[in-house]
Amino acid sequence: xxxxxxxxxEINKKRLIKPVFVPPVHVPLSKGVIIVDEEHCTCCMHCVHxxxxxxxxxxxxxxxxxxxxxxxxYIFENSAKPCLQCVDPQCLRYCPTGAIxxxxxTGARIIEQKFCIGCQNCIEKCPYDPPRISFNKAKKKAVKxxxxxxxxxxxxxxxxxxxxxxxxxxxxQTGYIQPKGSV
Amino acid sequence: xxxxYGYAGKILRVDLTDKIITxxxxxxxxxxxxxxxxxxxKIYWDEITPEIGxxxxxxxxxxxxxxxxxxGAAYAAPSVCLAKAPCIYPVSTIYPSIALGRWGxxxxxxxxxxxxxxxxxxxxxxxxxxxxxVEIRNAASLWGKTTSQTRMKLMQMHGKNxxxxxxxxxxxxxxxxxxxxxxxxxxxxxxxxxxVMGSKNLKAIAIRGTGSIxxxxxxRILEVNExxxxxxxxxxxxxxxxxxxxxxxxxxxxxxxxxxxxxPKGTKMGRExxxxxxKMSPSGCPGCNTICKTKVRLADNAxxxxxxxxxxxLLWAGQEQEYYGGRxxxxxxxxxxILTDDLGIDSSLVSSMAWMxxxxxxxxxxxxxxxxxxxxxxxxxxxxxxxxxxxxGLPWSKYGSQEFLREYTYKIAYREGFGDVIAKGPALxxxxxxxxxxxxxxxxEMEYLYQKTYTKAGQFGGMRRHAIVWGKGVGDCxxxxxxxxxxxHSIKRGKELEVMNNARADSAWLIKWYGTDKIKDTTxxxxxxxxxxxIHDYYHMEGDCATxxxxxxxxxxxxxxxxxxxLTWGSVHGTPEQWSAVFGEDITQEDLxxxxxxxxxxxxxxxxxxxYLEGAADxxxxxxxxxxxxxxDVLFPREKxxxxxxxxxxxxxxxxxxxxxxxxxxxxxKDVADELERNGKLT
Numbered sequence: 001x002x003x004x005x006x007x008x009x010e011i012n013k014k015r016l017i018k019p020v021f022v023p024p025v026h027v028p029l030s031k032g033v034i035i036v037d038e039e040h041c042t043c044c045m046h047c048v049h050x051x052x053x054x055x056x057x058x059x060x061x062x063x064x065x066x067x068x069x070x071x072x073x074y075i076f077e078n079s080a081k082p083c084l085q086c087v088d089p090q091c092l093r094y095c096p097t098g099a100i101x102x103x104x105x106t107g108a109r110i111i112e113q114k115f116c117i118g119c120q121n122c123i124e125k126c127p128y129d130p131p132r133i134s135f136n137k138a139k140k141k142a143v144k145x146x147x148x149x150x151x152x153x154x155x156x157x158x159x160x161x162x163x164x165x166x167x168x169x170x171x172x173q174t175g176y177i178q179p180k181g182s183v
Numbered sequence: 184x185x186x187x188y189g190y191a192g193k194i195l196r197v198d199l200t201d202k203i204i205t206x207x208x209x210x211x212x213x214x215x216x217x218x219x220x221x222x223x224x225k226i227y228w229d230e231i232t233p234e235i236g237x238x239x240x241x242x243x244x245x246x247x248x249x250x251x252x253x254x255g256a257a258y259a260a261p262s263v264c265l266a267k268a269p270c271i272y273p274v275s276t277i278y279p280s281i282a283l284g285r286w287g288x289x290x291x292x293x294x295x296x297x298x299x300x301x302x303x304x305x306x307x308x309x310x311x312x313x314x315x316x317v318e319i320r321n322a323a324s325l326w327g328k329t330t331s332q333t334r335m336k337l338m339q340m341h342g343k344n345x346x347x348x349x350x351x352x353x354x355x356x357x358x359x360x361x362x363x364x365x366x367x368x369x370x371x372x373x374x375x376x377x378x379v380m381g382s383k384n385l386k387a388i389a390i391r392g393t394g395s396i397x398x399x400x401x402x403r404i405l406e407v408n409e410x411x412x413x414x415x416x417x418x419x420x421x422x423x424x425x426x427x428x429x430x431x432x433x434x435x436x437x438x439x440x441x442x443x444x445x446x447p448k449g450t451k452m453g454r455e456x457x458x459x460x461x462k463m464s465p466s467g468c469p470g471c472n473t474i475c476k477t478k479v480r481l482a483d484n485a486x487x488x489x490x491x492x493x494x495x496x497l498l499w500a501g502q503e504q505e506y507y508g509g510r511x512x513x514x515x516x517x518x519x520x521i522l523t524d525d526l527g528i529d530s531s532l533v534s535s536m537a538w539m540x541x542x543x544x545x546x547x548x549x550x551x552x553x554x555x556x557x558x559x560x561x562x563x564x565x566x567x568x569x570x571x572x573x574x575x576g577l578p579w580s581k582y583g584s585q586e587f588l589r590e591y592t593y594k595i596a597y598r599e600g601f602g603d604v605i606a607k608g609p610a611l612x613x614x615x616x617x618x619x620x621x622x623x624x625x626x627x628e629m630e631y632l633y634q635k636t637y638t639k640a641g642q643f644g645g646m647r648r649h650a651i652v653w654g655k656g657v658g659d660c661x662x663x664x665x666x667x668x669x670x671x672h673s674i675k676r677g678k679e680l681e682v683m684n685n686a687r688a689d690s691a692w693l694i695k696w697y698g699t700d701k702i703k704d705t706t707x708x709x710x711x712x713x714x715x716x717x718i719h720d721y722y723h724m725e726g727d728c729a730t731x732x733x734x735x736x737x738x739x740x741x742x743x744x745x746x747x748x749x750l751t752w753g754s755v756h757g758t759p760e761q762w763s764a765v766f767g768e769d770i771t772q773e774d775l776x777x778x779x780x781x782x783x784x785x786x787x788x789x790x791x792x793x794x795y796l797e798g799a800a801d802x803x804x805x806x807x808x809x810x811x812x813x814x815x816d817v818l819f820p821r822e823k824x825x826x827x828x829x830x831x832x833x834x835x836x837x838x839x840x841x842x843x844x845x846x847x848x849x850x851x852x853k854d855v856a857d858e859l860e861r862n863g864k865l866t
Binding site: 039040042043044045046049050052053054056057058059060061062063137153156157159160 | 253254255257288292393394395396397398401402404405408409412416464465466467468469470471472474
């Protein structure tokens with residue numbers, strides 16, 4: 001067994017969930033995505049604060065839907081890390097309750113809070129590091145970027161011009177795409 | 184109980200002697216003492232009595248966060264470290280040191296408004312704090328390591344998102360000018376708090392907070408932030424609509440001015456060949472639109488990479504230019520930043536402002552007081568034959584080179600040879616040199632050089648230079664009339680504007696801000712200046728209590744006032760708009776001013792209780808009164824200054840420089856008046 005398989009098995013043992021095969025899903029493309037210009041991002045966290053203030057009404061780093069990679073200053077490949085609204089959203093695919101769905105207006109992959117059971121499967125399955133889904137410990141629910149209904153607060157707050165909101169009514173080829181023949 | 188906005192609600196107390204960890208409710212202190220510097224000053228008043236020495240176990244090391252920190256308000260990244268400072272001469276007293284970065288955010292998200300450390304551990308320890316869980320851990324594996332090694336080690340142990348405050352070898356060896364390094368290469372630099380931490384056998388504090396801070400009106404905070412950002416970053420000739428008005432930019436903003444200036448494209452680092460330069464990128468503090476730092480990553484990522492501030496990289500430039508010739512090209516800059524940060528030494532100890540266009544002149548009439556730094560003083564002593572290669576062991580012939588820098592900093596941090604003398608602190612080392620015959624027949628001149636360089640007494644006595652940074656209020660702040668006067672005088676001479684914003688000619692904002700056009704008149708020392716001094720005092724107190732970065736808010740302020748008065752809401756240091764949005768009450772500038780007046784009086788009372796009486800602290804050294812401008816005017820005419828001081832005391836409601844009972848009671852500080860009376864120090 002490869003290292004990755006061993007790791008997966010350990011995780012499954014811990015969580016007492018048997019590995020379940022979930023077929024890939026075909027969902028409409030997102031109509032918008034937040035793009036980061038890493039050269040201009042200084043990790044000033046304006047976006048993080050704006051996100052938590054807008055969506056949660058508090059200032060927090062943990063509850064923001066947009067994250068920073070690791071510590072602000074030490075790891076140099078750092079910049080703001082928004083959700084990429086993947087073509088093949090692994091979070092949506094592996095959500096056991098179907099709480100994650102596609103927003104009709106923006107095409108954003110959103111979590112319907114009343115159906116979320118807090119299993120954190122989506123966070124685990126997110127192919128990116130750090131995972132673009134945050135976990136609200138107090139409410140025991142996963143929270144993720146919904147593009148603020150088409151007017152993202154983080155993009156408005158960015159003072160360095162590092163964040164832009166790119167839209168295309170026909171859909172954006174973005175984020176994770178399942179490699180051919182892998183399933 | 185009503186919902187608590189803005190504050191975390193608890194204060195953590197760690198007693199290292201008895202290993203007792205307790206929490207006290209912030210409501211004992213807040214919101215009466217605002218937060219940050221004011222909160223810490225009140226704790227100082229309650230707990231640090233005059234008998235306690237700066238390096239005694241009973242001294243308290245207080246890390247306090249500001250009222251606006253971690254609320255999402257723009258520019259509110261700084262936090263305060265306050266204790267009885269060993270660096271101050273002749274009597275150790277209160278000193279608030281300010282550091283930027285994420286440190287304050289982590290404290291607040293971990294659930295605390297402040298952390299008080301007291302006592303002394305038997306063996307080296309460090310604190311590990313995560314969301315209200317506190318442990319005192321063995322630091323045997325960290326002791327002796329540099330600050331960046333310590334930080335990396337703590338990150339390996341506790342996760343990469345951990346924030347650490349730690350001391351380097353200088354702090355462990357109780358070097359008086361040692362720092363506490365926080366975040367990544369920023370520090371509580373002045374005051375000698377590294378030595379205070381070292382005296383407690385506390386190597387580091389690692390902290391991680393995942394909580395959140397409630398605010399009253401989140402949408403309004405974002406609106407205010409956007410407003411301030413628009414004013415701060417408008418380009419010359421650009422038109423923007425702000426707050427329903429159309430403004431046209433006049434001055435160039437410092438973004439991305441600084442980092443390009445510091446590390447111009449194609450800069451060759453001194454150790455690039457040795458270590459391999461990988462990447463440089465712009466960096467700043469949380470919640471700020473200014474890029475005042477540069478992230479530098481070398482091949483040995485772990486140890487020497489970091490983010491460096493403009494000051495660190497510029498201040499060795501003069502020396503470098505002198506030794507290597509040509510334009511400073513970063514041969515030693517990076518070395519400088521690494522050495523001072525890693526060893527944990529105050530970088531202004533090894534810097535000079537000569538390159539930035541400030542004259543370094545020790546002539547009796549030369550206006551040198553504005554720009555002389557410690558190393559300039561030692562250099563002059565070397566020129567005068569007091570310090571030589573024999574009696575110091577330093578390669579003076581290679582002054583400005585990497586070799587000199589390494590010798591000098593290592594000697595101080597490890598207290599070897601002459602370094603042990605310097606590590607006693609500026610005042611005591613000068614005394615030592617004057618008393619020892621090996622320093623030759625001219626050694627008595629050191630007193631003159633010292634007086635040209637350092638302030639006389641009081642809050643900055645024997646510690647801060649008469650440096651131009653006073654005026655700007657970058658980093659540590661000023662609530663002492665003499666310091667403020669010096670700062671104002673720098674403003675009058677136009678130096679500050681010239682350096683900060685290339686906007687020397689346009690000082691309209693100054694007149695609006697200080698409410699008088701006399702501020703431009705270098706010969707006027709009347710009541711209007713006394714009023715301006717008070718405004719300046721509040722302005723700094725405001726920055727340190729809120730805690731808002733003085734550098735940015737001043738830029739925004741001057742840019743805003745120059746454009747349109749109403750754009751700035753009267754102040755930018757945590758505007759009343761920000762306060763109202765965070766705390767949910769309608770707070771006006773007058774309310775805030777009243778709070779700051781209370782805090783200024785409290786600090787003055789501490790000062791008096793610790794042993795500074797009456798005007799003793801409010802005076803320059805005699806040599807400063809002789810300084811003359813280029814036109815030949817006396818810069819600080821003694822009689823006029825003394826007259827001005829009495830006006831200032833009168834406006835403050837003080838008698839002979841000390842707060843009266845009536846004034847203290849008016850401000851709700853009856854307990855302070857009572858204790859001063861018990862000590863026989865109430866006038």
